[in-house]
Amino acid sequence: MLSLKMKLEVLGRPDVDIPVVMSDRKEFANTVLWLEDQKIRLYSIEDRCKLRTVDNPEIWKEGYLKYCADLSMPPLETRQEQLAWIVSYAVRLDFLDDPDQFASINTKQVPPQSNGKQSQQRVQAIFDGNINTQEKAFVDGVRLLASKLNVPHHPNHLLQLEAIARVVHERLSPAAKDRKPVVGKPFPFDKGNDVVSSNDSALDLPMRILRLLQIQSLRELQTHINETIVAVQNITANPKTDTKLGKVGF
Amino acid sequence: MVVRPYNDELRYLEKVSDHCWRIKKGFQPNMNVEGCFYVNSRLERLMLEELKNSCRPGAVGGFLPGVKQIANVAALPGIVGRSIGLPDIHSGYGFAIGNMAAFDMNDPLSVVSPGGVGFDINCGVRLLRTNLYEKDVQPVKEQLAQSLFDHIPVGVGSKGIIPMNARDLEEALEMGMDWSLREGYVWAEDKEHCEEYGRMLNADPAKVSMRAKKRGLPQLGTLGAGNHYAEIQVVDEIYDKWSASKMGIEEKGQVVVMIHSGSRGFGHQVATDALVQMEKAMKRDKIETNDRQLACARINSVEGQDYLKAMAAAANFAWVNRSSMTFLTRQAFAKMFNTTPDDLDMHVIYDVSHNIAKVENHMVDGKERKLLVHRKGSTRAFPPHHPLIPVDYQLTGQPVLVGGTMGTCSYVLTGTEQGMQETFGSTCHGAGRALSRAKSRRNLDYKDVLDKLDQLGIAIRVASPKLVMEEAPESYKDVTDVVDTCHAAGISKKCIKMRPIAVIKG
Numbered sequence: 001m002l003s004l005k006m007k008l009e010v011l012g013r014p015d016v017d018i019p020v021v022m023s024d025r026k027e028f029a030n031t032v033l034w035l036e037d038q039k040i041r042l043y044s045i046e047d048r049c050k051l052r053t054v055d056n057p058e059i060w061k062e063g064y065l066k067y068c069a070d071l072s073m074p075p076l077e078t079r080q081e082q083l084a085w086i087v088s089y090a091v092r093l094d095f096l097d098d099p100d101q102f103a104s105i106n107t108k109q110v111p112p113q114s115n116g117k118q119s120q121q122r123v124q125a126i127f128d129g130n131i132n133t134q135e136k137a138f139v140d141g142v143r144l145l146a147s148k149l150n151v152p153h154h155p156n157h158l159l160q161l162e163a164i165a166r167v168v169h170e171r172l173s174p175a176a177k178d179r180k181p182v183v184g185k186p187f188p189f190d191k192g193n194d195v196v197s198s199n200d201s202a203l204d205l206p207m208r209i210l211r212l213l214q215i216q217s218l219r220e221l222q223t224h225i226n227e228t229i230v231a232v233q234n235i236t237a238n239p240k241t242d243t244k245l246g247k248v249g250f
Numbered sequence: 251m252v253v254r255p256y257n258d259e260l261r262y263l264e265k266v267s268d269h270c271w272r273i274k275k276g277f278q279p280n281m282n283v284e285g286c287f288y289v290n291s292r293l294e295r296l297m298l299e300e301l302k303n304s305c306r307p308g309a310v311g312g313f314l315p316g317v318k319q320i321a322n323v324a325a326l327p328g329i330v331g332r333s334i335g336l337p338d339i340h341s342g343y344g345f346a347i348g349n350m351a352a353f354d355m356n357d358p359l360s361v362v363s364p365g366g367v368g369f370d371i372n373c374g375v376r377l378l379r380t381n382l383y384e385k386d387v388q389p390v391k392e393q394l395a396q397s398l399f400d401h402i403p404v405g406v407g408s409k410g411i412i413p414m415n416a417r418d419l420e421e422a423l424e425m426g427m428d429w430s431l432r433e434g435y436v437w438a439e440d441k442e443h444c445e446e447y448g449r450m451l452n453a454d455p456a457k458v459s460m461r462a463k464k465r466g467l468p469q470l471g472t473l474g475a476g477n478h479y480a481e482i483q484v485v486d487e488i489y490d491k492w493s494a495s496k497m498g499i500e501e502k503g504q505v506v507v508m509i510h511s512g513s514r515g516f517g518h519q520v521a522t523d524a525l526v527q528m529e530k531a532m533k534r535d536k537i538e539t540n541d542r543q544l545a546c547a548r549i550n551s552v553e554g555q556d557y558l559k560a561m562a563a564a565a566n567f568a569w570v571n572r573s574s575m576t577f578l579t580r581q582a583f584a585k586m587f588n589t590t591p592d593d594l595d596m597h598v599i600y601d602v603s604h605n606i607a608k609v610e611n612h613m614v615d616g617k618e619r620k621l622l623v624h625r626k627g628s629t630r631a632f633p634p635h636h637p638l639i640p641v642d643y644q645l646t647g648q649p650v651l652v653g654g655t656m657g658t659c660s661y662v663l664t665g666t667e668q669g670m671q672e673t674f675g676s677t678c679h680g681a682g683r684a685l686s687r688a689k690s691r692r693n694l695d696y697k698d699v700l701d702k703l704d705q706l707g708i709a710i711r712v713a714s715p716k717l718v719m720e721e722a723p724e725s726y727k728d729v730t731d732v733v734d735t736c737h738a739a740g741i742s743k744k745c746i747k748m749r750p751i752a753v754i755k756g
Contacts, residue, residue, distance in 0.1 A: 194634035194645055194647075194667075211635060211644075215645070218644070219641050222640075222641050225438075225442075226438035226439060226442065229431060229438035230438050232432070233431065233432070236432045236434070237432070237433060238433065239412075239434040240412065241412055241413075241581075242412075245409060245410065245411050245412075245413060246403045246410065247403055247407070248403050248408055
């Protein structure tokens with residue numbers, strides 16, 4: 001929600017009340033129209049008339065669905081996802097209008113090996129170069145799988161594929177299905193001893209989530225280590241005591 | 251040492267907050283950085299009285315007062331930040347016990363000092379939990395104390411019941427807790443819940459004298475004497491329910507076992523040998539200190555490196571020692587309750603070292619620096635998400651085990667971000683002496699001390715009852731004062747309080 005608000009602000013539409021936009025169809029329609037009018041400009045002005053009939057829900061809906069299809073938006077279910085996608089699309093267009101303006105930020109903050117490239121290499125390595133991961137059939141397959149498993153959309157299908165792999169591993173693999181349910185009292189993860197960034201909730205929440213994921217994978221690693229130690233112990237362990245050796249001091 | 255009237259001395263001290271005092275440069279000669287100490291009103295009185303007494307004309311002999319010792323440490327070459335006194339501080343050899351100081355590893359003049367680690371290298375505390383409750387243990391506590399006493403030899407000159415030869419010892423010195431794991435004395439999870447994972451990698455047994463090894467060999471698996479003890483405790487109070495549950499402590503009345511021990515005669519000999527070497531090195535490298543007891547050597551000199559390697563071996567010895575006692579404790583409990591240690595859920599909650607020097611990275615003036623951190627009578631207390639603490643405590647912060655005095659209470663604290671910034675992630679380690687051993691022997695009667703414990707319903711097994719008054723609660727500061735000061739100053743956070751129901755000691 002907050003990132004959506006920020007993106008709209010960046011595009012020059014400040015003071016948007018996101019929850020209202022989500023719940024009020026008219027507000028939603030106005031926001032979409034504004035984006036098309038000011039930023040995206042996919043249609044000619046005449047073609048935007050259906051989108052402009054904000055007061056007639058049926059005509060508007062027809063126009064909106066066509067608009068989504070014309071933008072080649074992936075099938076997204078909720079308005080929030082759809083708006084997020086349109087806004088991101090608008091941001092990208094805005095950026096491409098004058099990429100040089102942002103060159104200084106780019107070179108400093110994005111590491112040379114960007115996320116997309118890494119995942120591409122990883123996926124290619126798995127398929128051993130036998131499959132062209134950029135082929136349309138492959139991309140469509142990933143998108144289909146994602147919609148079946150409710151994995152959120154990402155412009156880079158390979159990154160999305162990694163997310164799918166994680167969902168399958170965590171939830172659908174035989175090991176995950178046989179896993180005993182976690183017992184114990186749940187604890188709200190935003191209430192620990194750890195201070196993250198209490199005055200900036202936009203930073204606080206994602207950081208907590210990332211840290212929890214990191215802790216989860218660390219725990220997995222540590223469990224593997226412990227299992228390995230136990231396996232070795234089965235061969236080497238031979239604890240002995242000899243009470244005859246004992247001597248109490250003074 | 252500069253001798254000034256008490257009122258003049260006070261001009262160098264400034265109370266900066268309710269719980270923190272600043273020691274300005276000039277209090278002792280050549281101070282490179284300022285000093286500070288954490289106290290509450292009661293501890294403050296003790297601290298200043300000690301200084302006042304030393305200002306009286308004709309006061310000679312004994313250790314310097316703690317404040318002076320903090321300032322002398324601040325005059326050592328290469329020290330960064332501040333020389334810090336924790337609330338349980340009391341005078342010791344060179345460094346006060348309860349003093350921590352960090353030295354810049356990249357400064358060629360920086361030193362390492364055995365006095366900043368102490369003679370009982372890697373003295374520390376380990377806490378085991380159980381799934382038993384007070385009602386299960388009360389009826390059998392006398393037998394249980396006896397059984398522990400039979401399993402874990404105590405006292406000066408005691409010998410352990412785990413058979414070891416010279417080769418085993420060499421391996422143990424190099425491998426630390428990995429040796430105990432390999433031999434099957436401890437569980438894999440024990441290593442996970444131990445500071446440094448129970449092994450210092452730079453240990454080199456070849457740097458340890460024959461004499462130290464001879465002293466150490468028969469002593470593995472023994473508790474020792476002095477303030478060392480093993481206690482069966484019950485949870486008395488839970489301040490931070492969530493952190494406690496991460497440690498496997500669910501309710502009041504749960505039974506835990508605390509083991510407080512170190513590297514016995516082995517560590518003592520390593521420290522003694524190093525002091526001799528360092529005096530020579532100081533002469534050669536022309537290192538000047540305010541106090542002869544602050545013998546030290548440059549970190550990068552042969553003597554400095556030899557000491558660090560031998561100290562690491564002694565630290566490993568202490569971990570093997572505490573691990574062996576963990577094994578023996580589990581055996582004693584399993585026999586008593588006719589079950590297995592597994593079924594009693596006897597996991598190690600944590601194992602802390604409070605006499606050690608370690609290489610750590612800290613932020614100094616906004617930059618990350620590699621430091622050699624001396625903690626003498628001071629416990630590491632890292633905050634949540636620090637990479638060097640176990641994954642299970644990433645959200646709570648490192649557990650800090652603070653052993654009280656015989657018959658009083660003990661605490662578990664957790665590390666905080668503020669402690670990381672103010673004290674290089676360090677906090678108190680125990681009660682801290684208020685009376686010297688000799689003074690306690692003069693002022694107290696051992697029978698009274700034992701009677702008092704009896705009245706409190708604490709079972710006690712002790713090897714040398716006639717020395718028990720040295721460790722009586724009256725000889726120490728109040729551990730609750732100490733812990734409350736750390737909590738109020740924000741350098742660590744109170745989590746659990748325990749009280750003893752059975753004690754074994756030397």
